[in-house]
Every structure is written in structure tokens, then in C-alpha cells.
Amino acid sequence: MGRKSTVAALPTPIVEACHALIRDGKTIDDIVGALAELGAPVSRSAVGRYVKSARESMEKYRQAQEVAK
Numbered sequence: 001m002g003r004k005s006t007v008a009a010l011p012t013p014i015v016e017a018c019h020a021l022i023r024d025g026k027t028i029d030d031i032v033g034a035l036a037e038l039g040a041p042v043s044r045s046a047v048g049r050y051v052k053s054a055r056e057s058m059e060k061y062r063q064a065q066e067v068a069k
Contacts, residue, residue: 005046005049005050005053006042006043006046006050007035007042007046007047007050008050010035010040010042011040014035014038014039014040017034017035017038018031018034018035018047018050019054021034022051022054022055022058023058028044028047028048028051029044031047031051032044032047035047
């Protein structure tokens with residue numbers, strides 16, 4: 001298994017704020033700006049990778065919920 005992403009290694013409240021922004025459908029640039037305001041300057045590419053994997057996970061969860069119905 002690879003190492004933890006830069007975003008996932010941030011303090012829990014900041015990661016939770018990032019998840020909320022992803023659920024709200026914010027763009028990568030919006031998320032990068034919000035994280036910088038919270039004192040967590042992370043690179044745009046790191047946020048992009050994290051958003052991509054988070055959206056894939058959320059989609060798998062939605063599909064599993066549909067199958068369960």
C-alpha cells in the first residue's frame with residue numbers, strides 16, 4: 001500500500017472540511033483556496049488526486065446503496 005496523501009495527512013477538521021467541499025461539488029481551485037484559508041497550503045495536484053479518488057469512492061458507495069435497495 002502506498003503512503004497517505006498530503007490531504008489525508010492533514011488534521012481531521014481540515015480533511016472533513018475538504019470532504020464537505022467535495023460533496024458540495026466545488027472545483028479543485030475552490031478547494032485549494034479554502035484549504036489555504038484554513039492554514040493548510042497543499043498543491044493543486046495533490047488536491048486533484050484526492051478529489052478524484054474521493055469522488056470514485058462516493059460513486060462506488062452510491063452504487064452499493066442502489067444494489068441494496
